[in-house]
Amino acid sequence: MSLDVEAIVQKMMSSASTAFGEKWSQVEDFAESEFKALATSMVEISRNVARHELGQGGYDLPTGKALFRMHRLTLEQAFVAVTAMVLVAVQSALDAILGVLAEAFSELVDLIL
Amino acid sequence: MLLMVKSVLASGVMLATLGMCSSVQIIAPYDASLEQALSERNEEFVELVAALESDLSDGVPAYAEYEPRYIALAARLETASTRARLTSLGAAEPVCALPEMMRARLEARLGASALRTIAAGSTQDEADEDTVRGCTARLMSNVQEQFSNFTSMHYCASVSRPEDSLAQQAWDRRCPDGRLMLNTLVLETASGQMKQTLEYAWAVELAKKPSGEES
Numbered sequence: 001m002s003l004d005v006e007a008i009v010q011k012m013m014s015s016a017s018t019a020f021g022e023k024w025s026q027v028e029d030f031a032e033s034e035f036k037a038l039a040t041s042m043v044e045i046s047r048n049v050a051r052h053e054l055g056q057g058g059y060d061l062p063t064g065k066a067l068f069r070m071h072r073l074t075l076e077q078a079f080v081a082v083t084a085m086v087l088v089a090v091q092s093a094l095d096a097i098l099g100v101l102a103e104a105f106s107e108l109v110d111l112i113l
Numbered sequence: 114m115l116l117m118v119k120s121v122l123a124s125g126v127m128l129a130t131l132g133m134c135s136s137v138q139i140i141a142p143y144d145a146s147l148e149q150a151l152s153e154r155n156e157e158f159v160e161l162v163a164a165l166e167s168d169l170s171d172g173v174p175a176y177a178e179y180e181p182r183y184i185a186l187a188a189r190l191e192t193a194s195t196r197a198r199l200t201s202l203g204a205a206e207p208v209c210a211l212p213e214m215m216r217a218r219l220e221a222r223l224g225a226s227a228l229r230t231i232a233a234g235s236t237q238d239e240a241d242e243d244t245v246r247g248c249t250a251r252l253m254s255n256v257q258e259q260f261s262n263f264t265s266m267h268y269c270a271s272v273s274r275p276e277d278s279l280a281q282q283a284w285d286r287r288c289p290d291g292r293l294m295l296n297t298l299v300l301e302t303a304s305g306q307m308k309q310t311l312e313y314a315w316a317v318e319l320a321k322k323p324s325g326e327e328s
Contacts, residue, residue: 031208041302044302048298057298058298059279059294059296059298059299060293060294062290062291062292062294063231063270063290063294063295063299065290066266066269066289066290066293067299067302067303067317070259070262070263070303070306071292073258073259073262074255074259074306074310075309077254077255077258078255080251081248081251081252081255098170
């Protein structure tokens with residue numbers, strides 16, 4: 001499966017209702033745009049790490065991992081900000097969603113996830 | 114002080130929710146000083162990033178050179194965050210689930226594409242401390258964490274892992290991914306998140322301004 005934003009977003013949305021459980025209705029309205037932002041970030045980071053390995057700019061893997069963690073933190077905070085969910089519940093749901101992504105997109109496993 | 118806070122809260126804006134629940138929300142009142150402070154912090158951060166970007170042409174600038182500016186901005190962000198918490202103290206603002214009317218004003222200000230979507234209409238009755246914190250206060254808390262991460266990116270790119278074992282532990286806590294790179298691409302990505310959240314916090318505060326007073 002190719003590493004493109006739409007495919008990642010679809011995979012996230014399909015696993016999110018299970019991951020968020022009864023809280024999904026609070027999150028669903030804005031989840032897609034947030035997931036799209038995270039997926040875009042994932043693809044960009046992956047590409048930049050690959051570019052660096054080829055000596056074509058970008059940045060190295062540790063930097064890519066740090067940037068991804070920052071983006072994930074922003075996403076967690078956004079979910080907490082617009083819902084009454086506690087951070088640990090949001091983190092748990094995102095862990096589950098990213099776990100599904102890791103199974104579907106092996107390229108991400110070796111890189112940032 | 115308590116009386117003053119209660120007085121401020123009593124004048125809080127009441128807005129009918131236009132969403133599913135049709136209930137009434139009491140949101141934290143508009144705070145002109147806070148709005149101005151957020152605008153100024155945003156400008157300061159943009160200037161800081163621009164200075165860092167300029168210095169990057171000669172390699173990664175020493176973290177120590179920037180640390181005083183980081184500490185100063187962190188202190189001013191803390192002041193704004195504290196003010197946002199006090200302003201929203203006791204207002205049953207249901208997190209950032211703002212009424213439709215405010216969302217429309219936010220979109221007009223920032224543009225729909227730049228705006229992080231806000232769930233509108235839903236209300237939370239939970240009275241825990243986290244729920245009653247206002248939207249601006251929550252966003253400012255996020256900004257502070259993002260700023261901490263931003264400064265850590267610079268630190269981990271500039272400061273080598275020390276030889277001393279105690280100092281190593283501190284370095285490892287701040288740099289869990291090890292030594293990082295800092296170039297314009299990294300800087301743009303690392304600063305973008307905070308800029309967006311800070312601008313968003315400002316726009317949320319501005320959206321509370323009573324109609325007819327907006328400049």
